[in-house]
Amino acid sequence: MRVVVQRSKEASVTVEGKVTGKIEHGLVLLVGVTHEDGEEDARYIADKIANLRIFEDEEGKMNHSLLDQKGQVLSVSQFTLYGDTKKGRRPNFMKAAKPDLAEPIYEKFNEFLVEKEIVVEKGMFGAMMEVSLTNDGPVTLIVESK
Template identity: 70%
Template structure:
């Protein structure tokens, strides 16, 4: 699984003109799934995400986690994270998992985050979404269970 994680002051996702998920401070996750991914990948990511010390403490050092801060997560499925652009001019998405597998693991990740006490909002799996984000910092990291 691959996640682009962004520290956020506020974020929302809209589908067909309707807001389906919205947070104030916390993290925005763009989540991609590939064929070899399993529920163990979702477990590892959830644990990493909630404990990642990327929020500033009182001295301005990135030393606090989402659990320390009590922030929320906006999680958005993003199959294009597995787009291969090495050849030609059009991305190849063969590395992205199929719909059912990807949706199951995306849902598993979100449930594991919730089980750790995090409020999680989402987009709509497989839908065309408009994602709005005020990136805090900016802080943007890439997590990949295969690296």
């Protein structure tokens, strides 16, 4: 799995003019799944992200996690994270898992976050989405399972 993590002051995702997910404070997660990924990858990434110390303490140092901050998550499936641009001008998405494999792993990932009592809002898997956010910092990281 590959997840782009963006610390956010506010964020939302819209599908066909309807807001499907909205958060006030926390993380926007763009989530990509590849062929070899399974539940263990989803659990590892969920645990890593929930405990990443990327929120500032009273002294301005990144010492607090999403769990410490009681932050929320806006989770958006993003197969394009596995786009290969090495050859030609059009990305090759062969490393991205097909929807029948990717969607259950994506959903399991979100379930693992919810088990940690994190509020998770989502986009709509496989849909064209408009994601809007105010990146806080900006703080943007890439977390991978393998």
